[in-house]
Amino acid sequence: MTDKALQNFNISSFQKALMEWYRANKRDLPWRANQDPYKVWVSEIMLQQTKVDTVIPYFQHFMSKYPTPHDLAYADEQDVLKTWEGLGYYSRARNLQNAVREIVSSYGGKVPDNPKELGSLKGVGPYTKGAILSIAFNQPHPAVDGNVMRVLARVLKINDDIAKAGTKKKFEQYVQAIISHDDPSTFNQGIMELGALVCTPKEPMCMFCPVQDYYRAYQTGVEKELPVKSKKKKQKKVHYAALLIQNRNGEYVIEKRPENGLLANMWQFPMVPVDEIGNAHIEQWFRMEYGMDITLQAKKGNVSHVFSHLIWQLEVYDAATACFETADERIRFVGHEELDDYPFPVPHQKMMNYLT
Numbered sequence: 612m613t614d615k616a617l618q619n620f621n622i623s624s625f626q627k628a629l630m631e632w633y634r635a636n637k638r639d640l641p642w643r644a645n646q647d648p649y650k651v652w653v654s655e656i657m658l659q660q661t662k663v664d665t666v667i668p669y670f671q672h673f674m675s676k677y678p679t680p681h682d683l684a685y686a687d688e689q690d691v692l693k694t695w696e697g698l699g700y701y702s703r704a705r706n707l708q709n710a711v712r713e714i715v716s717s718y719g720g721k722v723p724d725n726p727k728e729l730g731s732l733k734g735v736g737p738y739t740k741g742a743i744l745s746i747a748f749n750q751p752h753p754a755v756d757g758n759v760m761r762v763l764a765r766v767l768k769i770n771d772d773i774a775k776a777g778t779k780k781k782f783e784q785y786v787q788a789i790i791s792h793d794d795p796s797t798f799n800q801g802i803m804e805l806g807a808l809v810c811t812p813k814e815p816m817c818m819f820c821p822v823q824d825y826y827r828a829y830q831t832g833v834e835k836e837l838p839v840k841s842k843k844k845k846q847k848k849v850h851y852a853a854l855l856i857q858n859r860n861g862e863y864v865i866e867k868r869p870e871n872g873l874l875a876n877m878w879q880f881p882m883v884p885v886d887e888i889g890n891a892h893i894e895q896w897f898r899m900e901y902g903m904d905i906t907l908q909a910k911k912g913n914v915s916h917v918f919s920h921l922i923w924q925l926e927v928y929d930a931a932t933a934c935f936e937t938a939d940e941r942i943r944f945v946g947h948e949e950l951d952d953y954p955f956p957v958p959h960q961k962m963m964n965y966l967t
Contacts, residue, residue, distance in 0.1 A: 620767070622788075624825070625825045629798065629801040629802065632801065633797055636804070637800070640654075640663065641667060641671055642654035646747045646748075646796065648747035649711075649722055651743055651747040652722060652747075654666070655742045656739065657703070660919070661698060665698070669695070676694055679720065680711045683711045684708070684711050685715075689876070689953070691708050692954035693954040699957065701874055701954075707733075714732070722743065724750070726740060729743060737755070741755070742799065751787075751791070751792045751795040752795070753786035754786075755783050756803070757806075758805075758807060759786065759803060760773045761838050764828070764839070765815070765826060765827075765829065769781075769782075770837070770839050772839050786799075805822070809821075815835070846922050848924055849922070849923055849924070850885050850886045850924045851882040851884060851924070852893050852926050853879075853882050855929050855930065856930040858932050858934060860946075861947065863880070863944070863946075863950065864881060864903075864932065864944060865880060865950070866878065866881050866942055866943075877954050878943075878955050878959075879956065879959045880959055881942075894907055901937065903934050904933065905930045907928055907930050908931060916961075923958055925958060925962070
């Protein structure tokens with residue numbers, strides 16, 4: 612690749628400084644114990660949109676339950692979602708399991724090292740593919756995430772808006788041009804680690820940067836202005852009445868979410884869209900939707916939860932019903948002690964604090 616950003620850039624010296632720093636300073640993380648491609652894959656999926664400290668116990672628990680691709684492939688999806696509970700972005704878990712089922716059926720349970728085959732798997736995008744190929748198989752493929760774009764935007768003094776899809780392609784080309792072919796695993800992990808520990812978003816510690824000599828943004832005093840990133844659209848707020856409905860047996864009404872979309876196949880306490888119907892019509896709406904009569908009782912509190920594209924604002928109410936069963940396949944009556952058997956998203960876990 613010929614680009615003015617790489618003119619007069621000493622690639623071999625940059626590689627050497629970065630990789631020596633990484634070898635001396637890398638964090639001791641459980642997925643770095645070896646280059647097992649399955650473990651690398653699971654860790655990379657968990658680390659999407661999630662901090663390392665949060666991921667560590669989830670990764671360890673997940674690996675204790677599903678130590679091999681075969682274990683995950685043959686596991687019950689509800690069990691997998693329960694194991695993932697609290698980690699968020701649950702489509703990651705479903706896509707991971709579906710992809711692992713494919714490698715078990717098509718590749719004998721071995722993660723493919725062929726870029727085309729690996730990239731065709733569910734949930735394996737360009738970043739995940741590059742991370743697995745480089746870290747686990749030591750192939751010189753770019754693995755470009757937010758950390759990598761931030762580091763290179765500052766090192767190479769690139770002003771392109773990293774929120775745009777085309778910019779990521781450009782950074783992939785930069786990485787492809789400067790990646791070490793002798794040790795791509797260490798190189799890619801080095802850039803990621805540098806972004807996590809030194810070249811942080813708000814207060815980069817440039818004085819401790821191992822590649823300071825190549826750091827054009829620092830040399831010109833614009834490191835805090837890079838990378839350029841346009842603001843996301845404002846998240847939409849959606850209001851619901853979330854109902855803790857109990858019958859005379861002390862059982863609670865829970866509902867399984869649809870197979871597709873947000874929080875697919877997770878369980879929740881029923882939610883009524885009060886933006887659409889208003890608070891005065893909750894009982895009538897519930898009867899029309901589920902064929903079940905309920906009596907709304909006291910408001911217990913509020914729960915708010917922020918997703919990437921919207922915000923749930925839940926008003927939590929107690930409610931009662933005379934029903935013990937329903938023909939609606941979404942609904943199940945369960946005792947208080949049984950709730951732990953079902954995978955609930957975080958906002959509904961918070962609602963459990965209001966259970967009597």
